Amino acid sequence: MRTRIFAFTLSIFLCAIARAELKWEQTAVELHPTAGDKEAVGHFKYQNTGSQPVRFKSVHTSCGCTVAQSQKEEVPPGEKGEITATFKIGDRTGTQVKNVTVETDDPDHATTVLTLKAVIPQELEINPTFVFWGQGEALKSKSIVVRASKDFPVKQLKVTSSSPDFQTKVEQTGNGQFKIDIQPRETSRAIAAKLLIQPEDSPKVFYATASVTNAPAIQ
Amino acid sequence: MRQALVLAALALLPAIGQAIYFRDKVSWQSPIPASEMVTVAQARAWDGNVIWVDARPDAEFERDHVPDAVPLNEDRWNELLPQFLATWSPEKRVVVYCSSQSCNASREVARRLREEAQLRNVFVLQGGWEEWLKSRK
Numbered sequence: 001m002r003t004r005i006f007a008f009t010l011s012i013f014l015c016a017i018a019r020a021e022l023k024w025e026q027t028a029v030e031l032h033p034t035a036g037d038k039e040a041v042g043h044f045k046y047q048n049t050g051s052q053p054v055r056f057k058s059v060h061t062s063c064g065c066t067v068a069q070s071q072k073e074e075v076p077p078g079e080k081g082e083i084t085a086t087f088k089i090g091d092r093t094g095t096q097v098k099n100v101t102v103e104t105d106d107p108d109h110a111t112t113v114l115t116l117k118a119v120i121p122q123e124l125e126i127n128p129t130f131v132f133w134g135q136g137e138a139l140k141s142k143s144i145v146v147r148a149s150k151d152f153p154v155k156q157l158k159v160t161s162s163s164p165d166f167q168t169k170v171e172q173t174g175n176g177q178f179k180i181d182i183q184p185r186e187t188s189r190a191i192a193a194k195l196l197i198q199p200e201d202s203p204k205v206f207y208a209t210a211s212v213t214n215a216p217a218i219q
Numbered sequence: 220m221r222q223a224l225v226l227a228a229l230a231l232l233p234a235i236g237q238a239i240y241f242r243d244k245v246s247w248q249s250p251i252p253a254s255e256m257v258t259v260a261q262a263r264a265w266d267g268n269v270i271w272v273d274a275r276p277d278a279e280f281e282r283d284h285v286p287d288a289v290p291l292n293e294d295r296w297n298e299l300l301p302q303f304l305a306t307w308s309p310e311k312r313v314v315v316y317c318s319s320q321s322c323n324a325s326r327e328v329a330r331r332l333r334e335e336a337q338l339r340n341v342f343v344l345q346g347g348w349e350e351w352l353k354s355r356k
Contacts, residue, residue: 128335
């Protein structure tokens, strides 16, 4: 009877120590890409602190804009490694939060959610990015307000219309703010233009759109 | 009876603890109001008065998409937005979709259309492309 109790206790003890355990250095990473960066890469480092190997079953992301890769399929005891998450910035703005879900064969921590936060600098705030007129609407100008961020001072703004059908006028209203007045030459037919907004001494171009739609003017 | 109450009280303790610990992490509300979501059936009923917007990456759009849908994703927002606006008209409803219920791209695109371009009548398709495919069968 004593031997049985001892064997039972020993088996429980062995089960307790012979475990796989992936310890993450951090499960959340905040990145601050600079203007012009095409992508932001987060590194999630881990170590297997258990005595059994850990196998990755799957690594998937919450967005088609993020690709996550594991260096290895299996992590032997004591070994370190990392999951790399590459976030494609594209034309995204503001704070972006993307999740990477990691599934392993560790029964105690089968699923771990890693969070990648990218704070994309917004140099110019353009409001609205679209102005339109209905068919036959009065030939009155409409305005777009452009506000430069504190970290991106703008002295002058150049606005170019892709079509001569629209005239633009830029006015500085102070505090890094500008007003762009846009006016179509006519509202009797559907026309459109892309407005290229470029701060002085900056290669970066921002966009707005102006159009006269096919629909009658909204009263 | 007394035992049941004791068990229920014991079960409640960790639940309360978890609710307090995760109070800032739990989303108690859907990020999009129900009025801005639309089912496939509702959107189909709008018939010719709808612009379908595909918020998925280019490769997925090229593989297949809702007939006459316009691609508009955040990878190429600046390039695609004017193309979408060329098809837009104020009396039309805009229905944005991405891959499935869990994807977030359609919500982001819809948000930018409402806030940045200040468009009205912008809806997000419930269940996304997966749901639309089911309705096609």
